[in-house]
Amino acid sequence: MSQSTVEKGVSVASFDHIQAIFFDLDGTLVDSAADILRAVNFALYDIGVDPVTNVQVRLWVGRGAGRLIQCVREYRGIAPERHEELLASFMKHYQADVCVDSTVYAGVREFLTWCQQHKIHVACITNKPYQPALKLLKALNLLEYFSLVLGGDSLEHRKPHPAPLLHALSHYGLKPEHALMIGDSRNDVESARAASIRSIAVSYGYNHGEPIAASEPDLLLDSLAELL
Ligand SMILES: O=C(O)COP(=O)(O)O
Ligand SMILES: [Mg+2]
Numbered sequence: 001m002s003q004s005t006v007e008k009g010v011s012v013a014s015f016d017h018i019q020a021i022f023f024d025l026d027g028t029l030v031d032s033a034a035d036i037l038r039a040v041n042f043a044l045y046d047i048g049v050d051p052v053t054n055v056q057v058r059l060w061v062g063r064g065a066g067r068l069i070q071c072v073r074e075y076r077g078i079a080p081e082r083h084e085e086l087l088a089s090f091m092k093h094y095q096a097d098v099c100v101d102s103t104v105y106a107g108v109r110e111f112l113t114w115c116q117q118h119k120i121h122v123a124c125i126t127n128k129p130y131q132p133a134l135k136l137l138k139a140l141n142l143l144e145y146f147s148l149v150l151g152g153d154s155l156e157h158r159k160p161h162p163a164p165l166l167h168a169l170s171h172y173g174l175k176p177e178h179a180l181m182i183g184d185s186r187n188d189v190e191s192a193r194a195a196s197i198r199s200i201a202v203s204y205g206y207n208h209g210e211p212i213a214a215s216e217p218d219l220l221l222d223s224l225a226e227l228l
Helices: 005-006 012-015 035-044 054-060 065-075 080-096 108-117 132-141 163-172 186-194
Strands: 019-024 121-123 148-150 179-183 196-201 220-221
Touching: 012 163, 019 163, 035 054, 035 065, 035 080, 054 080, 065 080, 108 121, 121 163, 132 148, 148 163, 163 179, 163 186, 179 186, 186 196
Parallel strands: 019 121, 019 179, 121 148, 179 196, 196 220
Antiparallel strands: none
């Protein structure tokens, strides 16, 4: 870790104790909005409703597929009774083409390699459902870096609840001070805080259109390459 990282608020001493890093997926590792958008719009097309835009989808991603579809429904005035049908249709379309336009953000692969070289456990803790999360990581050749993947439907609770992070801590047999959460949205920062884990936020992600600094992560970065 560089000196500038220390000055921005995370001491080298504390990084020395980091044995596991928990990564968010959408908006942190992968820019996945275009593929999510296509699946949403196919699902809308199937029921004869007008499409939504990339800008809108980027506001709605990050709280799991159910919340995404709820936002789409509310925006397009689709009755709550059609929720399950629309969600299932979105999931079908998304699973079919999870990685056509999705790309890995700059610095991500390099930082994951650095973690591997330094024998740091790496987990992916996303609110995206587990199956498409796994498929996306695989398609982008990222899956090999992760010893644990938790999706939004893997446990009873998802971020911002601390449960997935606490589950990962116990998976590795670690205390909160030995781990770090890296994400793009307030859900990531809040779940880390609730689990007493320090957080790093990236500025380039989605975060519902709000500046992530307002969530007060321990450190804010423009690229994971800054950690190298
Ligand atoms: O809401 C989603 O599907 C994605 O969520 P993530 O940012 O936790 O990966
Ligand atoms: Mg995210």
